[in-house]
Amino acid sequence: MADIEQILGDLNKDSFVSLLKNIIGESKYVQNNPPELIPEEDRVVTHVLNSLLPYSTTTRGGPLIVNHVSYFPKRGNLIVEYPGTEPGKILSFVGMHMDVVTANPNDWDFDPFSLSIDGEKLRGRGTTDCLGHVALVTELMKKLGETKLKLKSTVVAVFIANEENSSITGVGVDALVKDGLLNKLKGGPLFWIDTADKQPCIGTGGMIPWKLHFTGKLFHSGLPHKAINPLELGMEALKEIQSRFYKDFPPHKEEQVYGFATPSTMKPTQWSYPGGGINQIPSECTISGDVRLTPFYSVNDVINKLQEYVDEINENIEKLDTRGPVSKYVLPEENLRGSLTVTFNEASSGVACDLKSRGFEVLCKATEKVVGHVKPYSITGTLPLIRDLKDEGFDVQTAGYGLMATYHAKNEYCLLSDMCQGYRIFSSIISQLEA
Secondary structure (H helix, E strand, O other): OHHHHHHHOOOOHHHHHHHHHHHHOOHHHHEOEOOOEOOOOHHHHHHHHHHHHHHEOOOOOOOEEEEEEEOOOOOEEEEEEEOOOOOOOEEEEEEEEOOEOOOOHHHOOOOOOOOEEEOOEEEOOOOOOOHHHHHHHHHHHHHHHHHOOOOOOEEEEEEEOOOOOOOOOOOOHHHHHHOOOOHHHHHOEEEEEOOEOOOOEEEEOEEEEEEEEEEOEOEEOOOHHHOEOHHHHHHHHHHHHHHHHHHHOOOOHHHHHHOEOOOOEEEEEEEEOOOOOOOEEOOEEEEEEEEEEOOOOOHHHHHHHHHHHHHHHHHOHHHOOOOOOOOOOEEHHHOEEOEEEEEEOOOEOOEEOOOOOHHHHHHHHHHHHHHOOOOOEEOOOOOHHHHHHHHOOOEEEEEOOEOHHHOOOOOOEEEHHHHHHHHHHHHHHHHHHHO
8 A cells, every 4th residue: 555655656746836827827717607707628628638648548658548528619528547457446536627716806915817826825716626626636647647557446537617607507527427428437436626624525515595575565764654665574574484494494413423514504695676765665675595405404395395484474474573563564455465475596405425435434544644633524515516426326525625715715825735735645545445
């Protein structure tokens, strides 16, 4: 086991930083926020290929098998395979996505679209999520190609497109799965490299985006008894809905096992109304928000419950708490009742990784060996693609070597020392799975 780790050695810092500099230089063109910003992941693919093709069967320079798979122009995925000697024995590194969230240069203290270095800090959009991981796994595959190390396991790296916008399908890993191009990866652990802080991330949340629309009656604010105030209706109805949600979906006992930072939550994040004077009670308003759901509850159950809450409030709206002596949601003399409706955007389920799998075991041992301790964690952030992979039968484990504190944030950066430890963890995983 030690021989494999010695041969793979440490991360080549100069090579890694040089590659990352080229990749971050493309970050402006791989921002994912359609329709305005549609990423061109092939810009990143070009730099990865420049590093790996000299060690590939394409150029006859080495053993790497490289497959550039595109479903849309300029939006490719890249599958790189280092063949092992035992058929069916495999491990894979997946999830290193080549798109990024947007960045406004006016908000940053440095240029987000070029790599800058401040001591250990490697700064720029994508250094933590996830172009840093693209460069890191490229360096691992390059080292395998250079050394031509004899392994029983086939090692596969899958660099993907379109992770930052799962509402658009048929571009990235979902298309690869649908086409059967990842089926062979079911033969061993699949490590999804797209989280942070060097520890195994063993659970993620589901997300249910919701929108509550409230209808009242517009009137002059000096005569509130002649109005149905949709803002007050919204505040009281949402309070009732939240109270019922937390009663029906309380903290689950498995959340402590998985180390979730929070239980399931339902909360508003946006409020809108058509506009008008400050002396007008409006006729309608909309409150939007999300449910973040730990993977021990069903997304469909929550959606059905939220609809049930809304239906029951509508049926008994005169029983809902009001605000002051003339606040009301029913005007019998006008045969008017306030009302609310709920709609949902596309929902996704969370995932709880298998804590008894071989993949989890080797990831934990490698992390403890390299970092000095292992403390798996879970968050109610979403990674919908890994739930899909687990449902397809993959042994999915997740990790990452950027910084959660700068994830999707302005002034994003990662630490070179963390990336070096990530490389050694990968080497340890390969070594353990050869035993």
